[in-house]
Amino acid sequence: MPYITTHEPNGETLYNIAAVERDTGLSKDTLRVWERRYGFPQPLRDNNDERLYPQDQLDKLRRIRHLMDHGQRPSKLIHLNAEELAQLMTRGAEYREPPAAVAEILRLLLAHDIEGFRGALLQQLMKQGLQRFVCDTVAHLNFWIGDAWLHGKLAIFDEHLYSEHLQNILRNAILEQPGRGGAPRFLLTTVPGEKHRIGLLMVEAMLCIEGAACVALGNETPIPDIRDGALALRADVVALSFSAAIPTQTALAGLQELRAVLPKEIAIWAGGGALGRCRKAPEGVTMLRSLEEIPSALANARDTNRALQAA
Amino acid sequence: MPYITTHEPNGETLYNIAAVERDTGLSKDTLRVWERRYGFPQPLRDNNDERLYPQDQLDKLRRIRHLMDHGQRPSKLIHLNAEELAQLMTRGAEYREPPAAVAEILRLLLAHDIEGFRGALLQQLMKQGLQRFVCDTVAHLNFWIGDAWLHGKLAIFDEHLYSEHLQNILRNAILEQPGRGGAPRFLLTTVPGEKHRIGLLMVEAMLCIEGAACVALGNETPIPDIRDGALALRADVVALSFSAAIPTQTALAGLQELRAVLPKEIAIWAGGGALGRCRKAPEGVTMLRSLEEIPSALANARDTNRALQAA
DNA sequence: GAGGTCATTTTGTCCTGGTCAGAACTCTAA
DNA sequence: TTAGAGTTCTGACCAGGACAAAATGACCTC
Known part of the structure; x- marks a missing residue:
């Protein structure tokens, strides 16, 4: 090459x-x-x-x-x-103007004040708590960074810088959660072609903070290996993240393929930009339309699980 | 797709x-x-x-x-x-048999005892210290995991699991280092096409523990963006990692291209499997043949830097 | 207005079967 | 042992055609 x-x-x-x-x-x-x-x-x-x-x-x-x-x-x-x-x-974006805190974080990133940038992110995390931080601040940042890049205000290396620091912060936050042993157990990964790691870390953060047991497999795991992993690690749910960068149809194909090889006791959760555009989930797949839904979806899953145990 | x-x-x-x-x-x-x-x-x-x-x-x-x-x-x-x-x-491998500690870690990984695996890695890190851990344990693990995969003893998802956990451990270890402000400042990244993150984290760990100031840009930064980043972040050294998965010639081309666009005051350090096979570095590039050389190379760089300051 | 069906257009991937530059190897001579 | 020349190996690129699947739009039904 x-x-x-x-x-x-x-x-x-x-x-x-x-x-x-x-x-x-x-x-x-x-x-x-x-x-x-x-x-x-x-x-x-x-x-x-x-x-x-x-x-x-x-x-x-x-x-x-x-x-x-x-x-x-x-x-x-x-x-x-x-x-x-x-x-x-x-035009037509769901976001009109970044909130003040997000604008300030962006400003620090653009000024290459790395310490300040990292500090502001951490401060915002402490202020909002992990879930609001992920749903509000990080989601806005992702959008506005893309926008700033499109307008030529921000270089690729700024995006890399952002991604790297956010990863550190999220990974750290996730590690600090005890992650109790109880069901359901989650396996988190992406299908091949999906390189975005941040989305998956956001989901993991949302789950961990609720005490769910998560195992992250990283990005781009081939479908048969997701199955093998889910079985070997005794997962109850496989959660997949699809960024907008991946065609909707590819995402759906991946989901169907996975559903076909995964035992039906193992649930599949899917979410992310690629699926926002499509009506309904494939058979046997739970579609999460936003990060906010995760806590209630988890509560449901726990209820179902308890009911199964009792039966 | x-x-x-x-x-x-x-x-x-x-x-x-x-x-x-x-x-x-x-x-x-x-x-x-x-x-x-x-x-x-x-x-x-x-x-x-x-x-x-x-x-x-x-x-x-x-x-x-x-x-x-x-x-x-x-x-x-x-x-x-x-x-x-x-x-x-x-045959012809430089490694004949994994050391006992490495074999045990591998065993835990293959048994999917995630807690045990993570614990064993952490224990080994504590026992050896970060630098020996990176140079010995991680280097061996990388080799033997590749070997186990080749012999069909290990699945892709095991590799993902390994990579994910090791990343968490190394990132955490790096974050805990104070990273004093003094020169030289390092910018760490890889060229496009080089997806392996572990190698870069290993380098970062070796540098941080010596108190060097490091900024990681993550993987696959386009060459012009490496230059922009190095200038914006006032780096003294750009360090690049090339895994064996990337052709030697591509690695050398990338180095030459970067050297051509980077001011000569900024040094380039390069290392990794792809460069192991090639005799001499391109003009103006410091080649690191192994991770062990990093501390002394850093000491040299600091001496040079002091001499320049004095002059 | 939501939803369904069908034709049309758009879109990207795959195909064959070439050419060619540069890397890797081999051989020879110093 | 090195250096240079010749040879082979290797993969990237090209053109231009075919085609399937996705998106769109028109029309219909509930």
């Missing part, structure tokens, strides 16, 4: 198709098909007739991808310019 | 080419070229003439990939059977 970026004498940076695939998440096939169908992107060619994408085309592709992750379709986006793309994002 | 696995009436599981790419890390192009050139893999076809790989071919491909990650070449591997492949791995 020789990701090549050449630096032209005029200072322009050019990316080959592999680099563009890596940076946008659009497959090489898709890039070639768009060029054929829509006339965009329109890369230069090197001596060997291979595609070389200029920086601005890469940037536009990343914006398009970001909007597609939020449900837009490529043909509607491909001929818009950067500004039009940025506007599309904020 | 419709990763399809069909379950045939006879109970056999079949994977399409996208699923095989995802599970093996071999590109679709490579899979097709191998079929054309070597006659393996030799997938079935569906109604639409698309490839369907049976389970055993997928397993063999994963073993081949694992050995290629350790420097073997495909043509030497492609016609061997599972047993011959497994033998190749242990």
Whole structure:
């Protein structure tokens, strides 16, 4: 995988198709098909007739991808310019303005005041408690960071910084929960292709604080391995998180596939942006439409469990 | 990305080419070229003439990939059977037998005794101290877990479990270090394509315990963003980890690319399996051949830094 | 207005069968 | 033992076609 970026004498940076695939998440096939169908992107060619994408085309592709992750379709986006793309994002968003605390945390991140940023996150966690922190602050942060990036106010490394620190904070909070032994036992993971870890950590936090026993398998566990893991670890519930970056249909396919191989005594819980757009859950899958539902869903599961035990 | 696995009436599981790419890390192009050139893999076809790989071919491909990650070449591997492949791995390895403590930790992992496993890791950390723990225990565990997987003794979800718990332990250990403000300041990350997080955490642990100021950017930061981050965070050293899973040449290309965009005052440190096979570092890159070298390299850097300050 | 069905359009993945550059290896000479 | 030259190996990329599945929209029913 020789990701090549050449630096032209005029200072322009050019990316080959592999680099563009890596940076946008659009497959090489898709890039070639768009060029054929829509006339965009329109890369230069090197001596060997291979595609070389200029920086601005890469940037536009990343914006398009970001909007597609939020449900837009490529043909509607491909001929818009950067500004039009940025506007599309904020319009129709469920969030209008970040709350003051979130705005302050964002400000510290953008100023690269790492200590202050970390401190503000921790302070907010202490103030709100883990569940409100996760449902309010983190959810807003996720949205506004995406938005800031789209408007060019925030670099990729800022996102990495955010993700890394938030992970540390959430993991730490989770570790500090006793995690009593009682049923139901949860296995948390994502299907292959789903790289976002934060969503899963948010769910784990919501569960742990209620005293649920959780085992996290990390990201991208192949379906047969989720089954093997659930059996080996005697899980009662497998919880999966699907970010908006993964197509709804892929998420549903993964759920059905898992349901087919998992014994019916083991429940499946699923949630996340990818499922927000779809009506009803596949047979045998509990769909969680928001993090707030988790505590009551857990209470239900415990009741059911007790009823089963009694019977 | 419709990763399809069909379950045939006879109970056999079949994977399409996208699923095989995802599970093996071999590109679709490579899979097709191998079929054309070597006659393996030799997938079935569906109604639409698309490839369907049976389970055993997928397993063999994963073993081949694992050995290629350790420097073997495909043509030497492609016609061997599972047993011959497994033998190749242990032969010529630098490790002959896991130390007792490592064997015990492995045993607990394989028995899915999560509490015991976590406890044993923590105990070993306390006993050895962070640096010996990272250099000895973790390094051995990484090797033997790969080996156990190759011999079919260990499932993917066991690896995920291991990775998740080790991450928690290392992140926690790192957070507990004060991380004094003094120079040199380190920025830690990996280049795109390098997904392994453990290696980076091991480096961070080695540095933090010596009181170095570290900022971790997580994995797969695009090169221009590494530069932006290093400047914004005023790093003195950018440290990169390259696992054996990434081709040596890709690693070197990444290093050269970064060196080209980074001001020469900022040092680059690089290490990991991918660089073990190559003679000398690119100009302007400090190559760390093992984790043990880190403390002395840090001491050197501090001396240099003091000398510069004095001048 | 919610929900269902069907045709149409959109979209991305897969296919074949090439070409080619650069890495890895082998051989030879110093 | 090293250095250089020649050879083989390897995987990335290309074009352009086919096709299935998802999304959309039109129309109908409850």
